[in-house]
Amino acid sequence: MGYSTIFQGETRRLDILDMNGKVDRKAMPDIDQDQLMALYRSMRRMRTFDEKALKMQRQGRIGTYGSLRGQEAAQAGLAVHLSEDDDWLIQSFREHGILMARGVPMHTIYAYWKGDERGNLADRGIRCLPPSVPVGSQLLHATGIGIGLRKRGLPGIAVGFAGDGATSEGDFHEALNFAGVFRARTLFYIQNNGWAISVPFQKQTAAKTIAQRGHAYAVPAMQVDGNDVLAVYEASRIATDHIRNNHGPYLIEAETFRMGDHTTADDHTRYRSPDLVAHWAARDPIDRMRKFLIKEKILSHADDEAMGESLTAEIEAAVKDLESMPPPDPMSIFETMYAKKPWYLEEQQAMLRSELGSRAQESGS
């Protein structure tokens, strides 16, 4: 009687590699030099991809593009724990890093941003859903897939991605709640980059963290320094093990920062101060890993440069692949709406075909 305590909870955060390249040895994951180098290379590969995309957008060679600059650690550290054969990626729209790391050909990712539907589904297997633009809605698909994987007794897990803004949508709530109830094999992976376009996280919610929301659904959760690839690696290992061992869903909040504009249609200087951006630039995920690797003599300056050149070459090849794709077939608009095309789609397709035919004639072909 009187007052009693019916709930007590805490939420933890993990930091390993600091902005100066120093690591907390006690917390250091069990990981060898090759793996360290692979993480570093993976991040640099994302950065090179991203820089090229921004350049192509300015040149009009692709359309509106959403940069992931600054979020490379948050994506590279997770990707290594995911199996291409078993695990499902349920992406939002800023996970090109994860896709690349998981083996999706880069030219198809560029194609997506070029406005080419052939880029909509990664062609490396069906275990990657197309990007989901309606913010937050994909998290429920991640829950559903995670429930299905458990039901079928499959080894895979589902990873649902979203940003900090997405956690305000009702679907975030429903996705975590259903996952808790039905013990989905799902990792909810939230990249909290501090901003939903112009809205800072502090205005997104009165709560201090996203990770603490796990308590609302009895879903275990952890926050991690998302610019620290080692901490991301370790947190992801813990979370994916937890799920693979049938202990139910998990929530990770990777705290990071979007260094550039929301997309190329945005101008982040309207709502963010240069100081804030500089603060985060000093915490760049790639720089700090480089400092660490050099200090540890795992990486030399010469190797680093050579890596840059090989990545540039790889990306240029991807651009070539992109630009040698034949133009998309206008008829494809009609082909995949239904298993069997209704009569009115037949009519509409015939109309477009004849329009294109007469245009082709007019232009003398």
Add this chain to the structure above:
Amino acid sequence: MGYSTIFQGETRRLDILDMNGKVDRKAMPDIDQDQLMALYRSMRRMRTFDEKALKMQRQGRIGTYGSLRGQEAAQAGLAVHLSEDDDWLIQSFREHGILMARGVPMHTIYAYWKGDERGNLADRGIRCLPPSVPVGSQLLHATGIGIGLRKRGLPGIAVGFAGDGATSEGDFHEALNFAGVFRARTLFYIQNNGWAISVPFQKQTAAKTIAQRGHAYAVPAMQVDGNDVLAVYEASRIATDHIRNNHGPYLIEAETFRMGDHTTADDHTRYRSPDLVAHWAARDPIDRMRKFLIKEKILSHADDEAMGESLTAEIEAAVKDLESMPPPDPMSIFETMYAKKPWYLEEQQAMLRSELGSRAQESGS
């Protein structure tokens, strides 16, 4: 570096009056005998109203009805803290107790359940929204009203009602999150009666309580024994004071039990055991308050009986008011869709008018 704790939280519950009518003196609110009697009478009034409604439903005098039996304490203990002049009630569909306690004429509540739209808006002032059937959706209205009251510097608060099932809807999440961000003068009042139709709370979420969800939004929260009118009184006092003093929103989870069917269209024996119902019958909110009052010599058996008779008389008068309402005007279907009726509503209204006219003629009037 390494692991750090970024969130720690606890949630408390309040119990004062136990099932045997014993109170925890230390926790007892500062409340006099008249107030105790008023709480008791308020609960009995609700029960009498409810029993009559169920009877009338069986007789076909009203339509489908949702009983509140068992939830009287959860409604009576809150109602006394709400001002008819300033505070807003944003009801779901099982808050007739609150409405009655706040002065809404009972025959209008019966009219609602009779399928008469004149019962849709309590006619005791506009500060009570019509019942909201789409589960959970009304909580956002409570947030909006609470934000508006703060903006306007008004003394009132908004109380948004919902059940345990409603807390699974995305709107619950959005309502609490917006309330936290915009410091709404809103009390979220959740009657957790253990069931959403046939789904027990344990299947509604993996979390043990609803109150702990407050942490997800930095909204202070408390659980209370919802069958204990004194605990409800005290928790509601704390919460409403908090809000009135401009400290932002508050969440109360009143743990209670729906003793009967979900509505008269339901059969709860399909999904609940007699044992479970008996367990809760022993915890009846009215019985335990009666035991307490009698033990304390605040109430005599004779007074108790007299109270029953006067309440029955009051309810019978309300039924008379209900049944002497003139039939609703069919033309009212068209009258309040828009400030100004569009041409097609004019046409449709004219058609119905002429149909009714010719039917009246046929029947010789």
Add this chain to the structure above:
Amino acid sequence: MSEKTQKLTLIQGITQALRQEMERDAHVLILGEDVGRDGGVFRATDGLIEAFGDERVMDTPLAESGIIGISVGLAAVGYRPVAEIQFMGFIYPAMNQILAHVARFRHRSRGRIPMPLVIRMPYGGGIHAPEHHSESYEAMLANTPGLTVVIPSTPYDAKGLLTAAIRSDDPVIFMEPKRIYRSFREDVPATDYEVPLRQAVVRRTGTDVTLIGYGAMMRPVMEAAEFLARESVSAEVIDVRTVMPLDIETILASAEKTGRVVIVHEAPGRNGFGAELSALIAERALLHLLAPVQRVTGFDTVFPFAMMEDHYLPHRGRIVAAVQRTLAF
């Protein structure tokens, strides 16, 4: 029919289709609010959790977006979910999942991730239900490419159409006329069968006027046809069955034959599905029309509370009056 039949109500036809498809295909799952222990608030899933367990008949939390959203995920990993929305008036929270994902997934994945998903729901008025329990919103779904919208009007069709819907690799919105869930029985084969999607059916042949309806409105429509027959007006009656993609051939053939058409539905008229029907008929059979197409629909108002719903819903008299207007034109 030579095979074994039983006398079933419409809702029994639905329950049987669910049960037989679950027996036939282990990928068929049922999920929704109260579909388990309770057997659904209308008992459509009665007995199924006992037969198939709670991994195949899932009582979900109370959240429609969640129900449809996880169904998308379940379909992506090979299940064929049959989700129940408790009443059509509660489909709105799931609209984002239905319109932005369910309807588009096959296309967005370039055909690689179809959505063999059925979303069942009781719809429509006439049972004196509370507010928000009587809605008919086929029109907004019919404006959404990628969906198939099916509305049975008989026990036989209910079973056969639902079977076809569950076997379809495309998402089907399956709207059940709750007003006639139990109002009559008919012979239904005991074994499973499909009634093909995308096919309307002529319920009655006639020469003077075509009445087009679906779902619970088939009853007043047939009553009107019978009334008219007694007045020597021969009405042909079409039951649309699949609202989208609709069966234009059956409809145009009849309109061209009779030259007079009355369309009946209980949803609001403005931009209702009747608008598409009326437009298509006038656009494609203009020279056959002897009179303007008439629409008899619910009013463009909120669906009224129980005491007033009889004024709202199209009834025999209103349909006959519309026919008389087309005859008098």
Add this chain to the structure above:
Amino acid sequence: MSEKTQKLTLIQGITQALRQEMERDAHVLILGEDVGRDGGVFRATDGLIEAFGDERVMDTPLAESGIIGISVGLAAVGYRPVAEIQFMGFIYPAMNQILAHVARFRHRSRGRIPMPLVIRMPYGGGIHAPEHHSESYEAMLANTPGLTVVIPSTPYDAKGLLTAAIRSDDPVIFMEPKRIYRSFREDVPATDYEVPLRQAVVRRTGTDVTLIGYGAMMRPVMEAAEFLARESVSAEVIDVRTVMPLDIETILASAEKTGRVVIVHEAPGRNGFGAELSALIAERALLHLLAPVQRVTGFDTVFPFAMMEDHYLPHRGRIVAAVQRTLAF
């Protein structure tokens, strides 16, 4: 116009209406995603937070149901919220609030709680935007009694219609053709004014055929009319402006005059708003029709990605071809 005017783009007309109404009436609030500091992703609310502060221009969390749901509450306590949905493709999460509450509140409260709420959103294709950023879903809103759905096509109308919408005591869905946000300027009075809701306007008079359009489609429609003029076909052009409740008089008057009608919109055709227009015209002006009404609409497919959207969107050639079909009938 004798009064002072400025040359404004359509979006500038919108910003000016917002600013002037906020100055005029302290109950007008703006809320939505990125409407504050950022001035909205299209800059429609540019400068307003600086002028009116963050209690009147509220950057909200990213949740559309929340935005509309709290707007309902704000309206109930006397505010006149103007909510922005960032793109029409993201209106779905708010559908429950819009259809179950916003549209019905006046009625449900028996006229005592009106909803003086405006929901603004950019809609439509043609700007090579990503997926889900090009939707036009006027039809499903037009099937919902209680809503007013407005779509301007000029800077003058944008300002005047938005002003009227904000002053209206009924909820207005205000769809902004983002494709022409900045594509031309016209003279717009510097002071506030209303363009009345529920009134279509004849943009060009003609005798041979009536073209009906709205929003961003007015441009190809006018181009078609000009092209036809050069071929000696005199086209009358109607801009619907208020989709719902629609202005039947203006439309029927023109249809009766020309006897030939072509309706243009970019939303999918099946059960699009064109269906209602086509149906109404054939139902009410049958004997005046010299040819079947034609609809030129978006395909019944998902709105395609940027590289293919030009194939999808109705263009001059497609409209002219439809006119030629009606002339050849």
